[in-house]
Amino acid sequence: MNNDLLKQQIIEALNLEDLTPADIRDDEPLFGEGLGLDSIDALELFVLLDKQYGIKLQNKEEGKQVFRSVNTMAAYIEEHRTK
């Protein structure tokens, strides 16, 4: 799993037009203190996983675990991707 590709997909999905992949650290929390995303961004990440990797997360709780950082997302995608 290429973290930079994933970061680029996150930037596009969330319309973070002023950020580049270099601005997002691999282990930085995406929500709250870190990048400062909110619950709607989390829903967009659900859509991203489904569209790009064929992964359907069950619920928001599962999302919370997966979306902790770019690293945790990448690891989850690696293990569960269907495309």
Place this chain on the structure above:
Amino acid sequence: MKIVVTGAGIVSSLGFGKEVTLQALLDERSGISVPEILGTAHTEHPVGEVKMTTSALAEYARVHAGESVSRTSLLGLCAAREALQQADIADVSEVAFVNGTTVGGMDYTEQHWLDKEQYAQAITALHTAGASTEHIARHIGQFAYTATISTACSSALNAVIAACNMLRTSRCKQALVGGAECLSLFHFNGFRSLQILATEPCRPFSANRQGLNLGEGAAYLVIETEESALQRNVPILAYIAGYGNACDAFHQTASSENGEGAYLAMKQALAMANLSPADIDYINAHGTGTPNNDASESAAMLRLFADQMPAFSSTKAFTGHTTSAAGSIELVISLLALQHAFLPANLNWQEPMPEAVMPNLHTQRAELSHVLCNSFGFGGNDSSLILSKHAHSLSEQTEPVDYAVVADVEVDAEADYKQYISPLQARRLSPTLRRLVIAAYKALEQAHCNQVDAVITGTDLGCICYSVTLLNQLTQEGEDALKPSLFMQSTHNTPSSLIAILMHNNGYNCTYSHGKDSYEHAMKDAQTQIQLGNIQSALVLGFEELDETWQQLETSVGKGHAMAARATIITKR
């Protein structure tokens, strides 16, 4: 002066009319079912659906078979006729019609979107919120005045409030008020993308609640001055004792933890009615059944009522969440409770919430004097209204007041937005919304002020760019393709609540959507609010964005819109 209710009409998944609705409430019979008419593949989400196809509904509503119609207008027409009939009004030439809707003709638009060029005439004639109002009006008669309010799920209650203010400033003597909304695949899947639809009948205020069930329907009330009702010799059903409108100013789709907007709206309603918390006998809560709403609303009720918490329930487990119609549907339910002396049940409840507030679980007899009805919307457009069995005097203001326009800014480029908001704040804003943000801040600068008392917007098409993208996603890629961040900003009240959120403005907040009159209606509301002494200043926004696809549709039938991002500040002179 006193404002009285003299007529009411209702249609929902419980059935057509007050009698059927009353019986369902007394029998604890819910209208929640599997979606059959909507045409969704996602039948795992129950809905409150009116079990009649749109063409059957058209026949029932006596609308000509060849006429293009939206389901919203048909539902509205049924309820409006019932209300006017009860109030014994045949001639509406002296009646103001203030309607609330957001979905409007979206059902027709989405069904014909793939062949939109062929249906351009009907789509552009039916789609908007204002078009729904005019369509209902056309089948009833020539009203003295028509206006449409679109504050998402609080639209109908805000329509009642707006008309009350018109009565108090002698702009009319009688009004037909309420809202209508049909189920559409557009907002059903939009709510799905926000992951707030339950896969079971909703359980408001239960710790194990999963989310909401969408519903459809319409309800209207006839309100008028007591003088007018006495003159006409019609029975008075109830009095409007007080109301409040405040903005949560927290998030487009989430309510704040302490329920600030809800708290302020209920508090204003009590103060206006000159009542104390102990005087309220029943609250018809907004109670959608989402984890967020019910926690936030409970927090707000506890803040205001503390250890004097009245009996309360959410009737959305009966009707589903009828979105823009919810305010008037639940107001008619509150009226029935008041008239027939009962507390409506809060169905499907199972476990106490950590907030430790317990709804009224079963329909039971109770003499009620004062009933408070809550209605909240996306963007934190929160409103509350108190119906009373007893006469209540409200202040009136018939003397004209002098206004001054202290700022008027139009912006036609969005490049400067970073001077005012961060890229993170701007990440979901369309170019025209960015212009509006610039206009609003520039208007404050021009007026040399940091804050205003109210934010009121006029917009005909609302956030049409996001709506078109979502329509394309829905019709080309399917029901699972809708982007939640676009849906959350597709309601007409997005501009008004966005500015309130950015400016931390908890004041009066409203959005008018009635064709080319939208901005004028917003301006008139600001003047009415100033005249009544509710506010000293208002930021009035004019918002119109252009979408290429929509423009082509309009051009093909000789219509058109101009882009607008305008911010005006008016104050009492």
